[in-house]
Each structure stands twice: as C-alpha cells, then as structure tokens.
Amino acid sequence: MKGKLILENGMEFEGYCFGYLEKSFGEVVFNTGMTGYQEILTDPSYYGQIVVMTYPLIGNYGINFDDIQSDSAKVKGFVVRELCDRPSNWRCEMSLNAYLKEEKIIGIQGIDTRYLTKLIRNSGTMKGIIVTEENTDNIEGFFEKNPVEDAVKKVTRKSAMTISGKGKKVTVLDLGVKTNIINSFSERGCKVTVLPALSTMEEIMSTEPDCLFLSNGPGDPKDLTEVVETVKGIIGKLPVTGICLGHQIIALACGADTEKMKYGHRGSNHPVKNLFTEKVTITSQNHGYVVKKDTIPEDFEITHINMNDFTVEGIRNLDRKLMSVQFHPEACPGPHESSYIFDDFLSIV
Numbered sequence: 001m002k003g004k005l006i007l008e009n010g011m012e013f014e015g016y017c018f019g020y021l022e023k024s025f026g027e028v029v030f031n032t033g034m035t036g037y038q039e040i041l042t043d044p045s046y047y048g049q050i051v052v053m054t055y056p057l058i059g060n061y062g063i064n065f066d067d068i069q070s071d072s073a074k075v076k077g078f079v080v081r082e083l084c085d086r087p088s089n090w091r092c093e094m095s096l097n098a099y100l101k102e103e104k105i106i107g108i109q110g111i112d113t114r115y116l117t118k119l120i121r122n123s124g125t126m127k128g129i130i131v132t133e134e135n136t137d138n139i140e141g142f143f144e145k146n147p148v149e150d151a152v153k154k155v156t157r158k159s160a161m162t163i164s165g166k167g168k169k170v171t172v173l174d175l176g177v178k179t180n181i182i183n184s185f186s187e188r189g190c191k192v193t194v195l196p197a198l199s200t201m202e203e204i205m206s207t208e209p210d211c212l213f214l215s216n217g218p219g220d221p222k223d224l225t226e227v228v229e230t231v232k233g234i235i236g237k238l239p240v241t242g243i244c245l246g247h248q249i250i251a252l253a254c255g256a257d258t259e260k261m262k263y264g265h266r267g268s269n270h271p272v273k274n275l276f277t278e279k280v281t282i283t284s285q286n287h288g289y290v291v292k293k294d295t296i297p298e299d300f301e302i303t304h305i306n307m308n309d310f311t312v313e314g315i316r317n318l319d320r321k322l323m324s325v326q327f328h329p330e331a332c333p334g335p336h337e338s339s340y341i342f343d344d345f346l347s348i349v
C-alpha cells in the first residue's frame with residue numbers, strides 16, 4: 001500500500017508500506033550494516049526509533065528465531081530501499097514482511113535511503129512518522145512528543161532471571177539487554193542473574209554478585225537518574241562493568257558528562273582502536289549519545305577510541321574496578337573480533 005515517511009522538517013518521502021499498516025512515530029536513525037536486520041529490529045536500544053537501512057536490499061535471508069536479541073521487535077518503524085519478498089536461506093522461518101506484520105511494526109520501501117541518510121548526516125537525527133495513504137490524519141501533534149520517554153522502563157524485564165553456572169557471579173542490570181550479552185557471560189561459565197532496571201542497591205547486593213554489569217538500552221542516559229544513584233552506591237563495593245548505555249551510566253556515576261551526537265554510530269563496521277594493544281577492530285555499534293572526553297575524571301584511563309571521529313569508546317579505572325565500552329563486543333549483528341572485552345571485564349572481578 002502507498003504511504004510516506006514524513007520528517008519533522010516537513011520533508012516527505014513516498015514509498016510502499018509493508019508489515020503492520022498502522023502509522024508510527026519515532027526518531028529516524030540510520031544503520032550502515034549490510035546484514036543483521038533481525039538483530040537490529042529486536043535490539044531494545046532501538047526502542048522509540050525508526051531505523052533506515054543504508055544497504056539497499058533487505059529481507060533476502062528472511063527471519064529465523066535464533067538470532068533475535070529480545071522477545072519482540074522494538075523499533076518503531078523500518079525504512080528500506082527494497083524489501084526482498086522471496087527470502088532464501090536454510091534457517092529462514094518466515095519473511096521479514098510477515099514478521100513485521102506479526103510484531104505490529106510498520107515498514108516502508110521504495111525510499112531513496114542514500115539521500116535520506118545524507119540528509120540525516122547533514123542535519124542530524126530528526127523525528128519522523130510513517131503513514132499509509134489511507135491514514136494521514138491526526139499527525140500534527142506527533143512531533144511535540146518524545147518518542148523515547150521512559151524507554152528503559154518499557155523494555156526492561158519485570159522479574160529476575162538466573163542462568164546457572166559454576167564460574168563468577170555476574171548480576172546484570174537489564175536496561176534493555178541484548179540476549180547475546182547474557183550468552184557471552186554464560187558461555188564463559190558465569191552464573192548470570194538478570195534484574196529489572198530499577199532494582200535497588202539492596203536487591204542487587206542480595207544476589208551476592210562478584211560484579212555488577214550494566215547493559216545496553218534505549219534513550220538518554222541522563223534520564224536515568226535513579227539508576228545512576230544506585231550505581232554510585234555500588235561503586236567501591238563491587239567491580240562494575242558496562243556496555244553502551246551501561247558505559248554511559250558508569251561515566252555519569254563517576255562525574256563525567258554525556259552529550260547527544262549529531263547522528264550517532266549505528267552499524268557493524270565501526271573501527272575502534274584499543275589504545276593499550278594498538279589493535280584496531282571493526283565493531284558493532286548502536287548509540288546516539290557519547291561520553292564527553294574532556295569530562296572524564298583524571299583517575300580514569302581512556303582504553304578505546306573511535307577511528308572515524310576519535311570519540312571515546314572505552315574507559316577503565318582499575319583501582320576502583322570499573323571498565324566499560326561504548327561499542328558492542330557481543331556483536332549480533334557484527335564482527336566477533338572484540339569478544340575479548342568480556343574476558344577483560346571478568347579479569348577485574
């Protein structure tokens with residue numbers, strides 16, 4: 001069915017809607033991965049966002065249920081140049097179109113995603129709405145809303161979950177955790193307890209962890225004042241590690257500041273340099289905020305930087321047993337060459 005993507009600057013892109021044909025509103029961001037759309041769709045960090053894929057053909061290997069990163073699709077909408085409606089792969093269980101229909105997510109194809117990406121790169125991320133041609137009324141008030149309000153509360157689990165293991169005990173604060181982060185600790189023999197985002201210090205300590213891990217998640221880290229306060233109380237009592245939103249929370253809890261980036265880093269092809277080994281790895285990323293380099297306290301070391309824009313990609317304070325990275329060592333999608341970060345995390349425990 002014909003439809004359009006309307007941006008908050010008034011620009012409109014006409015295309016054909018697929019998936020669930022109900023209008024949807026979100027922050028429009030682009031992802032430069034050539035594959036990995038189902039991991040992207042189910043990554044809770046994308047809650048509240050409409051994702052534009054820069055790779056022109058999406059859906060060609062369909063959907064399987066092994067690679068998903070949470071219990072449901074979390075994006076608000078999906079924008080592609082061309083949707084492949086005849087997927088072919090031995091693991092394919094359903095088409096992308098059928099999956100989005102089932103998950104109640106609208107998609108739009110036939111969009112000039114190259115032009116749209118350049119536009120976002122030049123003007124920064126913008127809010128947008130995807131509508132079908134039959135349903136264009138009542139869209140005026142949308143742009144005043146914040147699509148990621150209370151995002152972490154919406155994606156975090158409601159009750160605790162434990163995966164047994166004989167190794168170190170890692171308690172994960174679920175701010176919107178991706179499945180492969182839990183698996184990465186579990187594969188290293190850890191006993192993993194996953195707690196809801198707003199768990200108190202007492203609830204965290206009652207799991208008797210060897211370390212606290214703060215997960216990835218959606219929205220602005222500065223909105224999570226309760227979590228930052230809880231983490232402040234834990235630092236010094238336990239080693240604390242984190243990925244992406246978790247990294248930003250550790251930085252805020254130690255007095256550093258974060259800021260919104262113009263259009264963020266999203267994709268599976270971001271070069272990151274480890275400043276200690278001097279090795280560059282190609283990493284998976286998905287973030288719109290970053291820790292401001294000049295606000296990082298002096299007792300921290302910057303461990304990693306981004307080779308495209310030299311932003312901070314990792315910090316540590318070995319005396320206080322704190323270590324975190326902005327990129328995604330669990331990959332999914334993306335290259336697995338940074339999985340050593342999980343071993344580094346466990347080395348301070």
Ligand SMILES: NC(=O)CC[C@H](N)C(=O)O
Nearest residue numbers: 045216217244245288289
């Ligand atoms: N993947 C994440 O954890 C993202 C963190 C945060 N929501 C950001 O956009 O920067």
